[in-house]
Amino acid sequence: MLLAGFRAPATSWRYQIPSLIEAGHRVIAVDLPGHGTTPATPHGTTMQTRAGFVHALIEELDLQRVAIIGGSMGANTIWSYVDSYGTGRLRAAVVVDQTPRMLNTPEWEYGFYGYDQEEVDTFFADGIPVLFVAGSDSEYWPSAHAVAAAALAPNGASIVVPRAGHATNMERPHPFSKAVAVFFDSAS
Numbered sequence: 787m788l789l790a791g792f793r794a795p796a797t798s799w800r801y802q803i804p805s806l807i808e809a810g811h812r813v814i815a816v817d818l819p820g821h822g823t824t825p826a827t828p829h830g831t832t833m834q835t836r837a838g839f840v841h842a843l844i845e846e847l848d849l850q851r852v853a854i855i856g857g858s859m860g861a862n863t864i865w866s867y868v869d870s871y872g873t874g875r876l877r878a879a880v881v882v883d884q885t886p887r888m889l890n891t892p893e894w895e896y897g898f899y900g901y902d903q904e905e906v907d908t909f910f911a912d913g914i915p916v917l918f919v920a921g922s923d924s925e926y927w928p929s930a931h932a933v934a935a936a937a938l939a940p941n942g943a944s945i946v947v948p949r950a951g952h953a954t955n956m957e958r959p960h961p962f963s964k965a966v967a968v969f970f971d972s973a974s
Contacts, residue, residue, distance in 0.1 A: 787849070788815040789840070791858030791884075791953075795822030798857070801959030802966065809967055811853070816843065818863070837866035844875055851875070853970055857882035857955060858926075878915045878973040880966055883924050883952045885931040886938070896931030915941040915973040919965065921950030921957065943969060 788799040796815035820827030861884035920932035936942030950958040
């Protein structure tokens, strides 16, 4: 399942879809409300609301052992899903250029550049493998967040994609897709 970032369409995964299908995966690229051609995000939408949309889709399609990939805000949706619904239907997650904590603290220096407020909780899946991907030249996060976040996750791994910014999957589709394929093979 592919979840795009803030207001990005599901087609932002167009470079990954063929390689995932070729590797034998069923691929569902989701346009949550406010993304792609879907209607605007309803007033009052929260990350928990977004997680509810994902949960409803997983339930409706009766998906099991879902490998879920979220870019930016799509990654936050994954954490909210895990917090609200657990990991029972998930087998792995890939987080693309999104730090698990938005704000910098003395204990976490990998938040959004320039933000320095009170600590925000982190939601890591209970034991499911998680790959943290960072673009070396992200305009939003220091790329070291991927390694630091992977060290906090029970089954974490990380990769920093060279010469990539925040939209790593679109900017450097081949190295990104290769890293995801290797990760999914190891998480099977």
